[in-house]
Amino acid sequence: MPLSNPKQISAITDQICRMSPTSVLDLGCGCGTFGFMTRVFWDLDLTKPWEQSSRHTKIVAVEGFEGYITAIHQAIYDEIYVENVLDFLERIQDTGTRYDLVLLLDILEHFMKEEGQRVLQLIDNISKHRIVSTPVNFYAQGAVMGNELERHLSLWKPNEIGGKEIYRDGITFVCAK
Amino acid sequence: MPFNPNIKHIPTIIDLVRGLEPKTIVDLGMGIGMVGYLIRILVDVANSVWDGRTVHMEDWSMEIVGVEAYDKYITPVQIYIYDRIYTQDIYDFLLESEQENRMADLCLFLDTIEHMEKAKGKAVLKLTKKLYSHTIVSTPTSFYEPKKIMDNELDRHVSHWSAKEIGGSLMYEDDSTTVCLR
Numbered sequence: 001m002p003l004s005n006p007k008q009i010s011a012i013t014d015q016i017c018r019m020s021p022t023s024v025l026d027l028g029c030g031c032g033t034f035g036f037m038t039r040v041f042w043d044l045d046l047t048k049p050w051e052q053s054s055r056h057t058k059i060v061a062v063e064g065f066e067g068y069i070t071a072i073h074q075a076i077y078d079e080i081y082v083e084n085v086l087d088f089l090e091r092i093q094d095t096g097t098r099y100d101l102v103l104l105l106d107i108l109e110h111f112m113k114e115e116g117q118r119v120l121q122l123i124d125n126i127s128k129h130r131i132v133s134t135p136v137n138f139y140a141q142g143a144v145m146g147n148e149l150e151r152h153l154s155l156w157k158p159n160e161i162g163g164k165e166i167y168r169d170g171i172t173f174v175c176a177k
Numbered sequence: 178m179p180f181n182p183n184i185k186h187i188p189t190i191i192d193l194v195r196g197l198e199p200k201t202i203v204d205l206g207m208g209i210g211m212v213g214y215l216i217r218i219l220v221d222v223a224n225s226v227w228d229g230r231t232v233h234m235e236d237w238s239m240e241i242v243g244v245e246a247y248d249k250y251i252t253p254v255q256i257y258i259y260d261r262i263y264t265q266d267i268y269d270f271l272l273e274s275e276q277e278n279r280m281a282d283l284c285l286f287l288d289t290i291e292h293m294e295k296a297k298g299k300a301v302l303k304l305t306k307k308l309y310s311h312t313i314v315s316t317p318t319s320f321y322e323p324k325k326i327m328d329n330e331l332d333r334h335v336s337h338w339s340a341k342e343i344g345g346s347l348m349y350e351d352d353s354t355t356v357c358l359r
Contacts, residue, residue: 075253
């Protein structure tokens with residue numbers, strides 16, 4: 001789903017602000033909820049109107065399904081790449097591109113284990129920090145809106161993801177490092 | 178501030194909106210539009226996607242109207258998310274709505290009542306009761322004076338409200354924010 005568990009929003013937003021990023025990569029941004037929260041809660045200069053020039057954090061989106069991209073993304077993100085997350089990470093790994101923080105929120109479960117491990121490894125190679133959320137239990141999800149990338153393919157435990165577990169409820173858990 | 182920096186109460190508000198299933202929402206004092214955005218995405222777009230439709234506005238089914246007196250808070254995000262935005266004083270908007278019989282299923286009156294003197298806040302609450310089937314009200318649990326921003330005098334806190342004064346049912350309370358459903 002291009003959406004998020006509302007109950008984890010506070011913990012993730014709080015963690016983003018604690019990490020003080022100047023560059024954020026939102027992998028599998030979906031409807032852009034955490035791009036919006038990062039822009040508003042971390043980046044927004046409250047002494048100026050909303051405009052590009054008042055931004056101090058570069059927020060980049062990667063989304064594999066073009067059908068999720070709306071005018072909101074254009075307003076929130078500095079760059080948007082319509083590309084599979086793993087393909088994007090493989091493509092940039094040797095370019096020297098780095099981000100202070102990578103968000104992988106409700107995305108990992110859409111990869112088979114081996115591919116997911118590769119995604120985590122590539123993220124660690126290009127980032128100082130990462131925040132990862134994924135469902136607590138496996139549940140089947142098919143091709144929402146005809147998007148094959150929406151299928152759930154794996155279940156992950158915190159020790160497989162690494163970092164510190166910062167949030168858990170009956171739906172999702174969140175790890176940060 | 179154009180948004181409440183404490184967002185621990187947001188899941189409660191999202192749950193309330195999901196439960197009430199409003200078709201029409203008026204967001205009084207929308208500020209930066211954070212709650213309108215989250216309702217549009219996490220309730221309206223979510224319903225759309227579950228029903229096999231798209232995330233795009235032609236498939237949205239909720240009408241969300243924003244009211245904000247300070248036009249510098251209006252951004253491209255609100256312009257996209259809200260169906261209509263009224264840049265005017267909340268009380269004036271409510272008086273016009275009363276005259277024109279503009280009702281709605283749900284009113285959001287979030288982190289705004291503390292910016293009003295008691296008499297005006299009570300008058301606004303009275304009008305929301307008349308115009309809207311339900312109103313969600315949030316306000317700081319304790320009085321504090323925020324930093325002045327954007328030279329917006331409307332951002333000053335001038336009153337403190339208890340859950341009893343707001344009325345309705347207390348739905349959430351922590352050290353920072355109190356939420357009532359009327």
